[in-house]
Amino acid sequence: MSLEISREFVEAILEQSRAEYPEECCGVILGPVGSGKATRMKPMINAAHSPTFYEFDPKDLLALYREVDDFDEEIVVIYHSHTDTEAHPSRTDIAYAGEPGAHYVLVSTREEIAPETEFRSFRIIDGVVSEEPVITL
């Protein structure tokens, strides 16, 4: 298993994480159902507006799933940023991970590595985290 993602999306996610710092940023990348391809990025609002937590607004969440259904898409990537810790799923990330088919992408903008950033991808299934290689296209 690996995540294949265009350089453009990687850059866009990193840029969003910097722009929304010190809050965590979040969003999804969608793709045609069954393809597993990440083709359409959709930044989401972090309704928690927090440096340590993110949550899609419940209204936006419903609209997102309706849109995904209407366009015969699926959620291929769910991404968010960590502002002060490494780009690895936290305990809460694991507890709330509700899309076993998605790649969970984490980026970190923590100060000790700035201006460098981390960009990593994981599967989170039944509470088990496995990291996977990121292949930039």
Added chain:
Amino acid sequence: MSIEVRIPTILRPFTKDQKIVSATGSTLAEAIANLDNQYPGIGEHLLENGALRRFINVYVNDEDVRFSGALETALKSGDSITILPAVAGG
């Protein structure tokens, strides 16, 4: 009295992979009890201490039930329930 219920991916193992199932009940609490009768075990993924779980979003006809009475939300035949786990984390 039939209510359509849209099941999220993570709960489909309970519904034999069905995305849309039907339930009966005149309130959301009754519909969830009915759902749990049909698909044993699904209820505890929705409820905690007798209330909806904080990180489960339930909508009746696209309205978030947090604003319409939560488990007491009234249902009528033809209504549609959508269940979505929050996309959230730390």
